[in-house]
């Protein structure tokens with residue numbers, strides 16, 4: 001079955017895709033269409049019939065586990081690779097497809113790929129000016145200087161890359177991507193080489209600069225939290241196809257299947273069988289109106305959606321372990337009839353000690369029910 005996914009929201013700047021890339025001019029965010037794109041390597045498919053649309057100025061995150069085809073899709077959009085079938089259109093103009101193949105440098109696409117390292121023998125300014133070949137040397141340097149100012153590194157412009165920290169090199173790579181003022185910016189795991197604190201600040205900075213540039217942006221990540229923080233829209237991928245696409249909150253609230261649910265939430269999974277439109281578990285009985293009687297289901301309860309009650313209320317439980325994780329505490333609670341300990345995330349102030357007898361209550365809004373995979 002084919003689904004067409006649309007990344008849209010109000011307020012996007014509409015504009016025509018510029019030609020003659022490498023020139024510095026006003027940025028026009030480009031609309032991007034991926035139309036029935038497949039990519040085959042020998043007998044296996046890295047991408048299977050992917051169709052999606054990204055509205056101008058939106059940030060789309062391609063999210064999924066290793067090997068699901070994210071990088072292949074990005075490389076096809078960039079023009080580093082050709083699709084086996086299907087087409088890519090920028091602002092309605094075909095740049096890859098049965099009739100046409102526009103090389104990467106003519107697509108007006110800015111790249112920030114892991115393997116697009118800085119040139120060690122060029123100064124930082126020359127590195128950023130590298131893609132601006134359609135300009136005079138003077139103009140290219142002026143534009144590169146402006147881009148370096150935007151990332152806060154203009155004072156390093158005459159130095160060489162080796163003196164920069166990892167985060168600073170990343171900023172230079174961003175300056176190089178935005179310098180030609182592309183309509184589309186593509187980023188492949190842009191922060192994966194950075195430690196967690198630097199990663200967070202670089203992510204915020206990059207987001208601000210990309211938004212300011214108004215370019216349409218596609219970011220590849222395997223980190224759900226990163227996708228939720230960065231994306232106006234997330235395309236969740238698995239085995240070469242898009243499983244679900246939409247705004248982060250939609251995917252969190254209404255994941256299409258249990259794999260999507262696991263991507264966006266930490267869950268307790270309880271097997272059950274539906275009777276009279278309800279699924280009975282040791283943690284309570286929950287409405288399951290979409291399933292016929294007798295269906296085997298997995299009742300998923302978000303770890304943050306379980307309330308701790310006084311002993312004697314709700315379902316009886318005993319705290320097996322209580323660990324502080326940073327912002328929250330993680331409890332392991334033994335509940336009769338549940339094989340594995342029930343995991344509960346609570347505020348640090350609400351953490352009971354090991355061995356405490358408590359009650360457990362479940363918010364219906366924290367419950368998702370899916371058909372069992374075993375049937």
Ligand SMILES: Nc1ncnc2c1ncn2[C@@H]1O[C@H](COP(=O)(O)OP(=O)(O)OP(=O)(O)O)[C@@H](O)[C@H]1O
Pocket residue numbers: 041045046064065066067068069070071072073222
């Ligand atoms: N040049 C190639 N030749 C053969 N197979 C390839 C080639 N490039 C990618 N593949 C295969 O295509 C599939 C998708 O790879 P891709 O790199 O797009 O996944 P990914 O989601 O980006 O993974 P990761 O997060 O690990 O980078 C994988 O099974 C990979 O082995």
